[in-house]
Amino acid sequence: MVSFNEIAQKWQQKWSESKIFEADESGSKKKYYCLEMFPYPSSMGLHMGHARNYVIGDMFARYKRMNGFNVLYPMGFDSFGLPAENAAIKAKSHPKIFTEKAISNFIKQQKSLGLSYDWSRTLASHKPEYYRWDQWIFLQLFKKGLAYKKTSIVNWCSKCETVLANEQVVNGCCWRHDDTEVDQRELNQWYFKITDYAERLLQDLDKLDWPEDIKQMQSNWIGKSYGAELWFDVVDEAGKKIDTIKTFTTRPDTAYGITYLVLACEHPKVIEYTKGTEYEQKAKDFITEVKKKSIIERTAEGKEKNGMFLGKYFINPFTGEKCPLWIADYALYDYGTGAVMAVPAHDQRDFEFAKKYDLPIKVVINPHAFDLNPEKMTRAFVDEGTLVNSGDFDDSQNRDAIDEITKFAEKKGWGKKTVNYKLRDWLISRQRFWGCPIPIINCEKCEHVPVEEKNLPVKLPENVTFGKGNPLETSPEFVEVICPKCGGPAKRETDTMDTFVDSSWYYMRYCDAQNQDALFDPAKVNYWLPIDLYVGGKEHATGHLIYFRFFTKFLHDLGLVNVEEPAKQLFNQGMLHKEGVVMSKSRGNVVLPEEVSDKYGIDTGRLFLMFVASPEKDMEWDDHGVQGAYRFIRKFYDLIETKVEGDPDEKELSKLNSLIKNVTKYYESLEYNKAIIELMQFTNHFHQIGKISKVSAENLVRLIGPCTPHICEELWEKLGNKPFVSLAEWPKCNESKINPALEAEDVLVEQVRGDILRVLELVKLDPKKISLIISPQWKYGFYGKLKQELEKSRDFKALIGIVMDKDHGQDIPKIIQAVLKDAGKMPTHIFSQDHELKILEAARQKMAEEFKAEIVLVKAEDSKEAKANNAAPGKPAIIIS
């Protein structure tokens, strides 16, 4: 028996030696860039869940290659990050050692999956050759004012001992530790000003061939809303103006209904306004109280709202009314201006708050049917309506008033039309060692001084102590530096960058991975970009997939790349489950590729992963199912290895071209499961027949090639072709050869045969001993004719079938049945489908072979001919009259 493992190893070696998957920019082929999100090289290695992800991309890369594209299909490693650092701390070792060991293990595993990567372009983000250019990009951002340091409230994970970006906070918890709620801390941190790109990030979503849900998620995350900024004079008890405060609202039409204003706890004005007053301590206590609560507690919808009066007032310029200024936990400092103009009559949150603290409720919009009574309202009225109590705007429709009142406010200098985004600037500082150092020197005199480009990379020091705080701070050689600007003593920035910075441009580096002088050669990058197909998980929807779009736009603006969007098409693969839950090391339900390939060969594993479910769906790993895939592979191998003979007939050509057509269609749309079904049906058919033409065999091998590349290479060679099927041309469909009627014949023949077998079973007769009579086209006087026939051939035991014209009606079988009983014959089977002679002939042939019996077709109309055809006693025959 063949060893699929030996075959796999043989071809993996040949691929590697011949470098056939290495890509360059020369030649006239059209380029195709196929990419999977590069992995974090976990020391756990990879399991079938990862494998599924890679095989999806690999099949497409192989498919495109065979279709004559110049395919770039690289792999690299997102190798900075916390797990390696933590492992190193535990083992009192260095993260680099862990990381590089993990990488070489990954590569080994990926190679044994038969993935067709161009390994000459591999990169790893922890290497100075790579992160040097992280730093370079940082400096460009810094120059443009898009990298800046500010003090603000940030999310802190106590387990990671570092700050997190907004995108890394999931349900109020750390994205790595879903049991650890993030704390709020006020820290001085580095940010990238992604908000400057909010509008473009939103607009360009339209251009992308990405799954709708991802686009929707990004759009929600960016959270654009149109509205107005309204400015209010803040006054003291006596009515003296002390300040102006800005609020953001999407409902300027309710401006006449403002009855109070709330500030978020973090709002700096809270301290300012209460300083030295009786409210100072109370406000501080209130803030402390609020901050004790977790993010979830504070921000979940429907939570009870708390607040307190701040002792100050403001003037609503629309009405001239003096209203109180409050602090409240439901106001978010992060959103808008951190201050909310409250209109309790028309906003549910404001309504609840006003009810609780007995603040006035003023109706300014009435429903069309009746007038609202603020005393009796049980909830805010948030629908459309007509303005009242709104000065000159009374009686206008609130929808129209939004714009009118905004214009009015602008004219009066009370505010302006504005657009607000939920998207926050990207916090990239991390207080950890195993990341890219931020290339900044902090000088007391000169503040943040960028490291000169020629001095890059700022390398991570070797002599650090892990354990407490940021290890970088423990290296005096790293920290203590001279300020490049003033020459005085200064300290190097010890924060490292979020690893999502590394992954924001790696796909560009693949285009020119070995470049020592620049982050890449723009010509090369422009040749390959954009990524034509990007394969990866949904979980990156509002993280990586926004960041890398931002970086692309920034590098575009620098003139380094032509494209504004990194990836044309995005494909989200489904998760692999086992025992009903996602396969993962921590759950302990992983299946390793090695286990599968040891038992069945890796092609079986690949086939199974692609066959069970469509790639974008979650699927369940099933050990029995794998055996099914294995059975198919063996059948397929056996067919091509031992049963290739002859030339294809018309029917085979028709089937073959249909196959090519359908499989191509399914590959193109990444519906591999459907493609494989077609391939199975085709293979099974010819396996059953017991032979296949060489033409079909060669096409079949090419069509399955991307899925099970190793055995296909082997079979391709066995068929007498030069290596490699991986480089062979994709079969072309010849539509003119497709003949559905011809293909349908097989089905009919099967039916006839099935019918006959069924009768044989019914009458418990051995097919070798029975006379078979099939009698079609009885038109007139069939009863008598049939009777005659029956009289003539006494030796038959069963009438197998009668084929009739459709217009004979339903009663004919009954009549025939009666005739048969009359003649004292065995029960029969009758079928009335309007079979063609050809089909009968095919069925006859098939059965003759199957039962090793001589079966002839006889035209019973002519009894001489019947005799001539051996329709004699004891001899099986099919009689046609």
Next chain:
RNA sequence: GCGGGGAUGCCGGAGUGGUCAAACGGGACAGGCUUAGGACCUGUUAGCUUAGUGCUUACGUGGGUUCAAAUCCUACUCCCCGCACCA
């Protein structure tokens, strides 16, 4: 609450107006092969029946459109996944 996606036979999973009791795979059952098991091959696998190409019931639930619905419309139920006091 808002947004997105689902619900198909014992299981996974195709199917999106007729050719559907529904691809393909798994499982189960029966038969063949075999000393036996495995592997392999053949058949069966909604129910009732038959000489049968017949009847009934079925694609989450209830209504509707149509000569015809798993497929279209509508209401509802349940499941998953995002966002979530966003002013």
